[in-house]
Structure formats: structure tokens, C-alpha cells
Amino acid sequence: MNRRPVEERLRDFNEVATGLSKESAVLEAKRCMGCPKPLCVDGCPVSIDIPGFINAIAEEDFRKASRIVKADNMLPAICGRVCPQEAQCQGTCILGKKGKPVRIGDLERFVADWERENGVEAPETAPTTGKHVAIVGSGPAGITAASECLRAGHEVTIFESLHEAGGVLTYGIPAFRMPKGIVKFEIDQVLALGAELKLNHIVGRSVAVDELLAYDAVFIGTGAGLPYFMGIEGENYGGVYSANEFLTRVNLMHADKFPEYDTPIIRGSRVAVVGGGNVAMDSARVARRLGAKVYLIYRRREDDLPARAEEIENAVQEGVEFVCCANPTKILGGPEVQGIECNRMDMCELDESGRPIPRPCTGVDSTFTLDVDVVIEAIGQGPNPLLAGLIPDLKRGRRGNIEVDEDGRTSIPHVFAGGDIATGAATVIWAMGSAKKAAASINKMLSEN
Amino acid sequence: MYKIVKRDQIADNIFEYWINAPHVTKNGCAGQFVVIRIDEHGERIPLTISGIRGDDVRIVFMAVGKTTQQLAALQEGESIQDIAGPLGTPSEVKKWGRCAVIGGGVGIACLPILARELREAGNEVTGIIGARNEGLLLLEDELRNACDELVICTDDGSKGHHGFPADILKEKVAAKELDAVWIIGPAIMMKITSMATLNTGIKTFVSLNPIMVDGTGMCGSCRVTIGGETKFACVDGPEFDAHQVDWDELMNRQRTYTGQEKESLEHYHEHKCRCGDH
Ligand SMILES: Cc1cc2nc3c(=O)[nH]c(=O)nc-3n(C[C@H](O)[C@H](O)[C@H](O)COP(=O)(O)OP(=O)(O)OC[C@H]3O[C@@H](n4cnc5c(N)ncnc54)[C@H](O)[C@@H]3O)c2cc1C
Ligand SMILES: Cc1cc2nc3c(=O)[nH]c(=O)nc-3n(C[C@H](O)[C@H](O)[C@H](O)COP(=O)(O)OP(=O)(O)OC[C@H]3O[C@@H](n4cnc5c(N)ncnc54)[C@H](O)[C@@H]3O)c2cc1C
Ligand code: SF4
Ligand code: SF4
Ligand code: FES
Ligand SMILES: [Mg+2]
Numbered sequence: 001m002n003r004r005p006v007e008e009r010l011r012d013f014n015e016v017a018t019g020l021s022k023e024s025a026v027l028e029a030k031r032c033m034g035c036p037k038p039l040c041v042d043g044c045p046v047s048i049d050i051p052g053f054i055n056a057i058a059e060e061d062f063r064k065a066s067r068i069v070k071a072d073n074m075l076p077a078i079c080g081r082v083c084p085q086e087a088q089c090q091g092t093c094i095l096g097k098k099g100k101p102v103r104i105g106d107l108e109r110f111v112a113d114w115e116r117e118n119g120v121e122a123p124e125t126a127p128t129t130g131k132h133v134a135i136v137g138s139g140p141a142g143i144t145a146a147s148e149c150l151r152a153g154h155e156v157t158i159f160e161s162l163h164e165a166g167g168v169l170t171y172g173i174p175a176f177r178m179p180k181g182i183v184k185f186e187i188d189q190v191l192a193l194g195a196e197l198k199l200n201h202i203v204g205r206s207v208a209v210d211e212l213l214a215y216d217a218v219f220i221g222t223g224a225g226l227p228y229f230m231g232i233e234g235e236n237y238g239g240v241y242s243a244n245e246f247l248t249r250v251n252l253m254h255a256d257k258f259p260e261y262d263t264p265i266i267r268g269s270r271v272a273v274v275g276g277g278n279v280a281m282d283s284a285r286v287a288r289r290l291g292a293k294v295y296l297i298y299r300r301r302e303d304d305l306p307a308r309a310e311e312i313e314n315a316v317q318e319g320v321e322f323v324c325c326a327n328p329t330k331i332l333g334g335p336e337v338q339g340i341e342c343n344r345m346d347m348c349e350l351d352e353s354g355r356p357i358p359r360p361c362t363g364v365d366s367t368f369t370l371d372v373d374v375v376i377e378a379i380g381q382g383p384n385p386l387l388a389g390l391i392p393d394l395k396r397g398r399r400g401n402i403e404v405d406e407d408g409r410t411s412i413p414h415v416f417a418g419g420d421i422a423t424g425a426a427t428v429i430w431a432m433g434s435a436k437k438a439a440a441s442i443n444k445m446l447s448e449n
Numbered sequence: 450m451y452k453i454v455k456r457d458q459i460a461d462n463i464f465e466y467w468i469n470a471p472h473v474t475k476n477g478c479a480g481q482f483v484v485i486r487i488d489e490h491g492e493r494i495p496l497t498i499s500g501i502r503g504d505d506v507r508i509v510f511m512a513v514g515k516t517t518q519q520l521a522a523l524q525e526g527e528s529i530q531d532i533a534g535p536l537g538t539p540s541e542v543k544k545w546g547r548c549a550v551i552g553g554g555v556g557i558a559c560l561p562i563l564a565r566e567l568r569e570a571g572n573e574v575t576g577i578i579g580a581r582n583e584g585l586l587l588l589e590d591e592l593r594n595a596c597d598e599l600v601i602c603t604d605d606g607s608k609g610h611h612g613f614p615a616d617i618l619k620e621k622v623a624a625k626e627l628d629a630v631w632i633i634g635p636a637i638m639m640k641i642t643s644m645a646t647l648n649t650g651i652k653t654f655v656s657l658n659p660i661m662v663d664g665t666g667m668c669g670s671c672r673v674t675i676g677g678e679t680k681f682a683c684v685d686g687p688e689f690d691a692h693q694v695d696w697d698e699l700m701n702r703q704r705t706y707t708g709q710e711k712e713s714l715e716h717y718h719e720h721k722c723r724c725g726d727h
Contacts, residue, residue: 162533162665163486163531163533200533200534201472202665205476205536206472206534206535225665225666229679236679237701242668245668245670248667248668259712262492262515264713266705
């Protein structure tokens, strides 16, 4: 993927990856061998007909390519940009065994961007059924479930507690990776199928549980919005943020444009981000754009970083300094942050994921201090507890996630769930995949009674 | 868009708005709040639900900074972009026996709805309200109706008892006249007033007001320490046991953006003179 020069992109929040030109997309598409048993499809959680759509690009029939993609994925401009392709479709592409896999994500993005510029085809919808489905949450899971239920002819109401739809796509993933206009465009396409979107509605509060359960079917896609904190000393000083707060202030509230926008943020001159996933990379790169020197503190080795490969590269290019094999033990200062104390970590035996278990080193030089004025904790999120906790008969797992079977059914017959609230923090496409299954179950149930 | 159906100034720099928001009024109760955003450029700020009438919710606020001053400049019939709610856990309304509801400054606005709910649950309710001076007192008549007894205090003696609600509370505690107490006002007032019930066994609630963003439990901005544990005020509260609160931490966190808040207000006043173009 082509990227804008670092000096330029650090000055704005515009998209970093520039996308493929028509010519390069066609060339890249021609590399695909059109395998009869395509391994790439096994790697895609929604089983897009990858050789099919890539072949259409090679033939320069972009409309056809778009139809093929959208048969399985209503949000291709989003997935083409944020899927961890190296762990999914491109990770299993046969060409990757010896050389470079086909750039499936980039091609998917190309097709979606082409369609957006050349006019969108509305999908076919079934005649109205008179059944009414409530969707809780407008993240990728909720939007996908809404789209599937609308196409089956049901009336759909989406409830969203924030003032904008999109879930993490809107408040979490920064615009330089996921332009907000594109998120809005893809969501609007689904809304155009006839969904009613009720913003500022917190289900469980604005809409009581019995009102919710009165719908013919309910889909819960409330996500993994509960930020975890490390529980170390100094964590509540001013200047310590959860990644959710830091990213929300910028992405949803536009604190980067303060005071033109009202929401403030502490920009910091030296920022420590704790964590190694996509959320940590996003926080670090936002902090760079706000003008800070940024350290990213990670417990394991650089090779173990769980973030998307492309974002790690981007972070390195943008001057984020990686401090690996280290774990924060204390935030210094009070009431403002003045530093962070860390313990170096030893890499010990491998855990079941094949990564080494980090254990604190002992002895001289096992601790060090970084001089920082802002700390951002990006160590993970739990399932959003509010609604799930208010529905008495809803069975939940140990970590508070809603328990579902393979078809997205919960312990209440007409209530279904999908996305991060069911699986724990995962990926956009996994959320969409599980929502699609749940919606299929909803549609089946509603057609039977 | 949500319409301001009624607007009044009810005390010095304090405003009472009724906003049409059926999704808030349907299930809203005492102890809960809303989060509002005035327009596209606005921040999200929490305001307590101070009353409910049909589809309209009442908010009462003091114009202290950029957002509340901009809100105060709106007229009846105009609209705000967003109002989310009801948020937070409702007050623990049940039969306690004899209750006191105590309000300081704009916190007084939270009391009528609470007093009414407590009385409906069979409690005897004393209202104690305090302000710096007579001009800052609010909702007196309404509270007199909502409570069995109302005591007024002013710091300067311009009306009622010359002194603080804490003085009255101490007397009632000494006379063993109370089973549960709510104290709502500025953090420092809640901290000091709640000392009157320390080690008395009287259940004492305070409504904490840390800085919030989403108000739905997603960001952690509103975290407070209660009995050594981190809680999110927007979902676990905002009401907590007064004697478990880490007050100094709360007050420090409230000051996090003092510099930016000043800048924001200056920017607003500059910009207002140029007639609303961005
Ligand atoms: C910073 C960040 C970066 C990420 N980067 C990537 C990436 O590069 N690639 C990738 O594939 N994945 C990434 N992820 C993960 C991905 O975004 C999530 O897995 C995905 O968004 C989950 O979708 P969801 O619909 O289940 O939940 P969410 O996107 O969390 O949406 C849930 C929605 O429900 C709303 N809601 C919650 N409770 C209620 C209620 N009671 N009533 C009404 N509404 C409610 C919330 O406000 C929210 O809008 C990232 C996540 C974060 C936080
Ligand atoms: C649960 C809750 C209920 C509240 N109810 C009321 C009410 O009924 N009436 C009322 O007048 N005020 C209420 N407040 C306080 C109100 O939110 C602030 O006065 C308001 O945000 C100030 O905004 P500003 O831009 O006008 O002033 P600023 O100059 O920005 O801030 C003034 C002070 O208000 C506090 N504050 C600023 N931003 C926020 C924020 N996003 N969230 C919380 N506090 C903030 C800070 O301590 C700050 O120093 C409540 C706060 C909470 C948490
Ligand atoms: S949806 Fe994601 S995993 Fe599937 S083909 Fe597209 S980029 Fe690959
Ligand atoms: S595995 Fe690779 S080469 Fe084969 S069809 Fe899929 S993308 Fe094309
Ligand atoms: S305000 Fe964001 S969690 Fe409470
Ligand atoms: Mg403000």
C-alpha cells in the first residue's frame, strides 16, 4: 500500500494509506491464480468469494466485483482498511507460502472506493413482514445485523447510546486509518434500506428492559467498551487516560481542534502508551499527531506485538519509540503525571498462544523511569456490562460476555447477540460475521412464526 | 434536535430549562442525569435530572464556563443537538424513616424530585438548603411543598439561618432525628457536610460530579475511588456512600482542564463578538 510521507501525515488526521490506482489494482488482481480450492476464503471470517471478485477486477468489471464482495460483506470499504489481513485472508493465500500474498484487503478497498465514487446499487429487499427487530448498538455488529434483517423485510430500530453511529469505527479508530466520511457513507447505505436509528438512547435506561423484550426479536451488539486499568499507583492523576477516553476525545469529540471544538485534552510533551495492540498503536499515533514524543511500553518482545503489521510499521515510521519487555509499576507525580516507573521483563516459557510469558526481572537495573507527562493505558477492554447486567435471565460468561451458541442465540429465545459483547474484544470482521449468523437465526425464527 | 420548551432565570446566573426529550422522561428518576451537547462543536456535559413533566425534562444549571454560558444564551423555542439519558443509577429510594435532603448552590435543584420520591416511599423528609447569599437560593417554594420541613441557610445571613447546612445537620444528628441523608452540591461542601454523620451509622449519600465524556461507562474519565476501589461515577453512581469517597482525588481530577476551560471561554467570547461564523 502506498503511504503519504511521514512529515506530511504527522501534520494532519487524513488517511495515511492512499489506495490503489485502477491500473495497479488490475495488475495486482492478475497475480491471483484463481485457485479452485482457494485457501484465502478459509481465512476470511465471512467467506467472501475472493477469487471471484479479484477475477472481476482483472477483467475491469468493477461493478461485478463490488456485487460479489457485497454479497458477503456490507462494509467493504471499512474491512478493506482495518482487517488484520495478514492473520486472515492474506495469511492463508497460497502465494504467501513462497512470496507475497495477493493484496486482498487493498483490492477490496479499491472496489468499495470505486463503488462509492460511481454510484451505489441498493441491495434487493424482501417484501415487508410486519415483524419488528430491535438492534442495540450501532457498531459493525449492530449495523450488519440491521442490514440482514432489513433485507429480509423486517422493520428495524437501531438504538445507540452515543450521538453518532458506528461504535468503535467512529469513536475508537482514528480518521487517519478509518476516514469518518467513509464510515458514515457505509452506515448510511444500511440506513437507506429503511432502518430507524435512535441516537442518544441507552438501552436499559432510555429504553427499559421490558420495552426491549417486547420486540419480536432483539439483537444485542453492545461491544467491548469497558476499559481496563492496570491498578497501579498514581493511576488517577490528571493526565492518565484510558485509550478509550483519549481516542474518544479526539475521534468523536475533535479535541485535536480545541478550542474550535469545545472538548479539551492534555496533549502532553512526552507520552507513554501502555499496550501492544491496535488500540495502543492508534493511541500512540494520535499522540504523535498532537505533537508529543511518544514511548510505547509493551510487556513482550517487538515480534510479539499483536497489532496489525501495517500499523506497527506506520508507528515506527512516525517516530513512536518502542520500549519492549517492560511493564509499568507506578505512575509518578501527583496531582499531575511526572513520570512512569517500569520493570524490565524476562521472557519465560511459552504460553498456549505460543508467546513467551513475561516475568519481572529482579536485581540491579531491573527498573527504570521514563519522564512523561501523559500516560495512556491501552491494556484491553471488557464487555459492556450495563445492558447485559440488567436482563435477569440472560446467561453471561465468566468475563461478563453474553453467552451465545453457534447461531448467535442467547439463553432467552428471541434475544440474539454478536460482536465483541459475545466474543470479547475481537475484530471488525469477526463482529460482522457473528452478527450475520445471529441475523440469519432471527430471520429464520421470524419466518417460522 | 431537542427543543427548549421553557426557559427561566431563577437565581443569579442560574437557569431552569425544560427540554422536550421523551426518551429521557419515560424512565428517568431521582439521582439520574443527562448528557447534553449543544451543537456540532460542543462538548458533552452532564446535568442532573431536576424534574419531569410529561415529555419534558428539567435541567437547572449555573453558567460557569463555555458550555453552560452558551446554553444560557439560548432562547425558549431553540433546540440543542443532543440529550442522552437517563444515565446513572437511580437514588436508593425506599422506606428509610426520617430523611434529610441537603443542597448547596446549584445542587439544590436536584432535591425536589428526590424529596417527592422519598415521601411517596413513606419517608418523612427535611430539606436543608444553603447558598452564599439570598440571590443564589433557588426552588424554595417548590421544595417547601415537596418536603415536610424546609430549612434555609445563607453564608452571609441574608436569609434564614446564618451559616451552613452542616450546622443544621449536626443538630439533627445530635437529636437522633435521622435515618438517611443525601448531600448534593460542590465537592468541598459535600465533603465537609458529610463529616456530620461520620461514625453515626446514618446512611449518607453524596452525588459525585467528576469530569465525564460519554456518561455510559466507556471511557473511565469519571473514575472515582470509593472505599479504595475504582468506580465509574456515570454508571456505578453518581451517588455513593459519602464516607467512602476519596475527596481529594475527586477535587484534583475536577481541576484537570482548568487552563483549557479558561481558554475555551475566552475563545467563545471573542468568537461571539464576530457574530457566530466559524
Ligand atoms: C482503538 C481500536 C482500534 C481497533 N482497530 C481494529 C482494527 O484495525 N481492525 C479490526 O478488525 N478491529 C479493530 N478493533 C476492534 C473492532 O473495532 C471491534 O472488534 C469492533 O468494533 C466490534 O464491533 P461491535 O459492533 O461488537 O462493538 P462496538 O464497535 O464497540 O459497538 C458497540 C456500540 O454499542 C453501543 N452501545 C453499548 N451499550 C449500549 C446500550 N446499552 N444502548 C445503546 N447502545 C449501546 C456503543 O455506544 C457502541 O456504539 C479496534 C478497536 C479499538 C478500540
Ligand atoms: C453527574 C453530574 C451532574 C451534574 N449536574 C449539574 C447540574 O444539575 N447543574 C449544573 O450546573 N452543573 C451540573 N454538573 C456540573 C456540570 O457538568 C459542569 O458545570 C459543566 O460541565 C461545566 O461546563 P462549562 O463548559 O460551562 O464550564 P467549564 O469552565 O468547562 O468547567 C467548569 C468546571 O465544571 C467541571 N466540568 C467541566 N467539564 C465537565 C464535564 N465534561 N463533566 C463534568 N464536569 C465538568 C469541572 O470541574 C470544571 O472545572 C454536573 C456534573 C456531573 C458529573
Ligand atoms: S473481509 Fe477482511 S478477511 Fe475477508 S477478504 Fe476482506 S479483508 Fe480479507
Ligand atoms: S489463495 Fe491467493 S492466489 Fe489463491 S485464489 Fe486466494 S487470493 Fe488468489
Ligand atoms: S464518563 Fe466515560 S466512563 Fe463515565
Ligand atoms: Mg467546558
